[in-house]
Amino acid sequence: MKKIFVLTGEPSGDKLASTVINKIQKNNQNIEYLSVGGTHLNSLGIKSIYDLREITYIGFTSVLMNVFKIKKKINETVDKIIKFKPDILFSVDSPDFTLRVAEKVKKIDPNIKTIHFVAPQVWVWREHRVKKLKKFLDHILLLFPFEKKYFDKENIKTTFTGHPLLEKTDRSKIDVTQIIKNHKKIISLFPGSRKSEINLLLPILIDFVKMMNKKHNDIFYVFHSTNDFNKYIQNKLLKAGLVNCGSISDEKVKSEILKCSIFAVAKSGTISLEICNAQVPSIIIYKMNYINYLIIKLLVKVKFANIINIAANDEIIPELIQSNCNSKSIYNKIDEFFLNNQLIQTQIEKTQNVIKDFKTNRSSEIAASVLINSF
Numbered sequence: 001m002k003k004i005f006v007l008t009g010e011p012s013g014d015k016l017a018s019t020v021i022n023k024i025q026k027n028n029q030n031i032e033y034l035s036v037g038g039t040h041l042n043s044l045g046i047k048s049i050y051d052l053r054e055i056t057y058i059g060f061t062s063v064l065m066n067v068f069k070i071k072k073k074i075n076e077t078v079d080k081i082i083k084f085k086p087d088i089l090f091s092v093d094s095p096d097f098t099l100r101v102a103e104k105v106k107k108i109d110p111n112i113k114t115i116h117f118v119a120p121q122v123w124v125w126r127e128h129r130v131k132k133l134k135k136f137l138d139h140i141l142l143l144f145p146f147e148k149k150y151f152d153k154e155n156i157k158t159t160f161t162g163h164p165l166l167e168k169t170d171r172s173k174i175d176v177t178q179i180i181k182n183h184k185k186i187i188s189l190f191p192g193s194r195k196s197e198i199n200l201l202l203p204i205l206i207d208f209v210k211m212m213n214k215k216h217n218d219i220f221y222v223f224h225s226t227n228d229f230n231k232y233i234q235n236k237l238l239k240a241g242l243v244n245c246g247s248i249s250d251e252k253v254k255s256e257i258l259k260c261s262i263f264a265v266a267k268s269g270t271i272s273l274e275i276c277n278a279q280v281p282s283i284i285i286y287k288m289n290y291i292n293y294l295i296i297k298l299l300v301k302v303k304f305a306n307i308i309n310i311a312a313n314d315e316i317i318p319e320l321i322q323s324n325c326n327s328k329s330i331y332n333k334i335d336e337f338f339l340n341n342q343l344i345q346t347q348i349e350k351t352q353n354v355i356k357d358f359k360t361n362r363s364s365e366i367a368a369s370v371l372i373n374s375f
Contacts, residue, residue, distance in 0.1 A: 002375050005086040006035040006046065007077070007101060009094025010056050011193040011226050012270050014038035015251075016117060017092040019164040021046065023368035034084050036077060039227050040251075049080045053228060055097055056194055070097070078104045086112060087375055093118040099133070106136035113374045117141040117367060119158075122150050130154050139374065141367050144358055146311065161367045162360030165270065166277050174256040184220040184244070187212075187334075188258050188280070190266035191233070193226050197267055200287050202233065205265065206240045207327035212334075213244065222261075223247040224254050224271075263337065265330060268305045272317065273358070276308060276351040281344040283318045283333050287325040308354050316350045 006021060008014045018040035024031065025044060035041050038052040055073050078101055081089060089105055089112050091098035102114045114137050122130055133140070134154045142148060142160045151158045189209075191201040202223075209221050221244060225233050230249040237245045248254055255274075258264065264275045264282040275282045284306045288296070304310050305319050320329050337343050360366060 001030055001032050002088075003032045003034075003084065003086040004088045004090055004371065005081050005084055006033060006037055006041060007081075007089060007091040007098050008035070008037050008041070008052065009092075009097040010052070011038055011040075011228075013093035013098075013118070014040045014052060016164055016270075017041060017090070018044055019167075019364040020090075020117065020367040020371070023364045024371060027368075028372060034080075034086070049077070073097075074100050074104070077101050078108070081105050081112075082108055085109075088113045088115060088371060090371060091116045095120040099137075103132075103136045113138050115139045115141065115371060115374060117161075118143055119147050119151070122147075130156070139370060141370060144307070144311065159366060159370050160360075161370075162363040163273055163358050164363040164367070165274050166355060166359045167363050168361055174252055184218055186257060186261045187219055187221050188261040188264040188266075188275075189221055189223045190264065190271050190275075191223060191225075192267040192269070193229075195229065195232075198229055198233065201267055201285065201325075202236055204285070204287070204325065204327050204330070206236065206242065208265070208330045209242055209245060210240075211327055211331045213242075215335075219244065219262075221245045222257050224258070225249045263334060265334070268319070268321075272306050272308060273355065276317075276355050279348050279352065281337060281347050283320060283330065285320045285325045285330065287322055293322050308351055311357075312350065312354050314350075316347060316354070 006017050008017050014037045017037065021033065021041065021044055033046045035046050035048050036050065036052065037046060037048045042048065074097065082105065089102055091102050099116065099120065102116065105112055106114055116137050119140050119142050120129055130150055131154055134156050137156065140151060140156060140158045142158050143163045145160050148158055148160060189205050191198045191205055212219060223233050223245065225247050227249045230247050233247040237247060248257065258275065258280060259278050261280050264280050266272055266275055266282055266284060268284045268286040272282065272284060286305055302310050304315060305321055306317055308317055309315050309319065318333050320333065
C-alpha cells in the first residue's frame with residue numbers, strides 16, 4: 001500500500017490540503033495517510049499526529065519566544081514521518097514550519113518524494129531561498145501563474161494548478177434564514193484563524209459594529225470563525241452586548257453566508273480570494289505588534305499586502321494596515337462604498353479580471369494528479 005504524509009501548519013493549509021486529498025480518495029482507495037492537520041483533514045478520516053494548534057504561531061517575536069518549542073516540534077514531526085515511511089511527503093503552505101521539516105526528512109531519507117503546495121512567496125521577500133529549495137523539494141505546486149519564473153531560474157519542477165478555493169463547486173443550497181432573522185442585510189467579518197490575530201482584530205471589529213449600529217439598523221454581522229475559536233468569539237460578542245451579530249464555523253454555511261453578503265471586512269490572507277470569487281465587495285485589514293511590523297517593512301519588496309492588489313499592482317481592494325486598522329477607518333471606508341455604488345461595481349469588475357488568471361477549475365484535480373504520478 002502506498003503512503004502519503006500530509007504536512008500542514010495552520011487551518012488554511014489544512015483546508016487546501018483536504019481539497020486535494022479528497023480528490024485522491026475518490027479515485028484511489030489503496031493509499032494510507034497520516035498528517036499534521038486539522039478539522040478538514042480529520043473529516044476525511046486522516047489522523048493527525050498532534051493538535052495543529054501546537055504549531056500555529058504568528059509573527060517574528062512570537063516565533064523567537066517559542067523557538068525551542070518549535071525546534072522540538074520540528075524534530076518530533078521529522079521522527080514521526082521517517083517512522084511512517086511515506087512514499088510522498090505532501091507539505092502545504094506555512095513554509096517556516098513545513099519546509100524546515102521537509103528539508104530534514106529529505107536529508108534522512110532521499111527516497112521520499114517531497115511535493116510542496118503553495119510556493120513560498122519569494123516574490124514578496126527572501127528570493128534567495130529558491131536555490132535552497134532545489135536541494136530538497138522534488139516538485140512545487142503553484143497557485144499563481146506569475147510565480148513560475150522564479151523557480152524556472154533554478155530548474156525546479158513546478159506545476160501551475162490555480163487556486164482550489166476558486167474552483168466551481170456544486171454545493172447544495174443551504175437555508176440561512178434561521179441564522180439571519182428578518183431578512184436583514186449581511187456583512188461578513190473575518191478576524192483570522194489564529195488566536196493572536198483574533199485578539200488583535202476582534203476588539204476593533206466589535207467597535208466598528210457598534211459605530212455602524214448608530215447609523216444602520218438593518219444589518220446583521222456574521223463573524224466567520226474556525227471550530228477552535230467559534231465559542232470564544234461568541235462569548236466576546238455576548239460580553240459586548242451585540243444582538244445583531246453571530247459567529248459561525250461550519251464551512252458550507254460560511255460559504256452561503258458569504259454569497260449572501262453585501263460587504264466583507266477580512267484579515268489579509270487567502271480568504272480574500274474566496275470573497276472576490278463570491279463577487280462581494282470588501283476591504284482588507286491587518287495589524288501586528290510594532291516590532292514585527294518594522295521588520296516586515298524592512299524586508300518586503302511589494303507595495304501591497306493583498307494578493308489581488310499585488311497581482312494588479314494597484315490597490316483595487318482598500319488596505320487598512322497597522323495604524324490605519326481601526327474601527328473609525330473601517331467605518332469611514334465602508335460608508336464611502338455605501339454612498340457610492342459605482343465604487344462597489346468597479347471593485348467587483350476589477351477583481352474578476354484579476355482572479356480569472358488564477359483559475360483552472362481543475363486545481364485540486366491537477367494537484368492530486370501530480371501526487372499520484374509521483375508514486
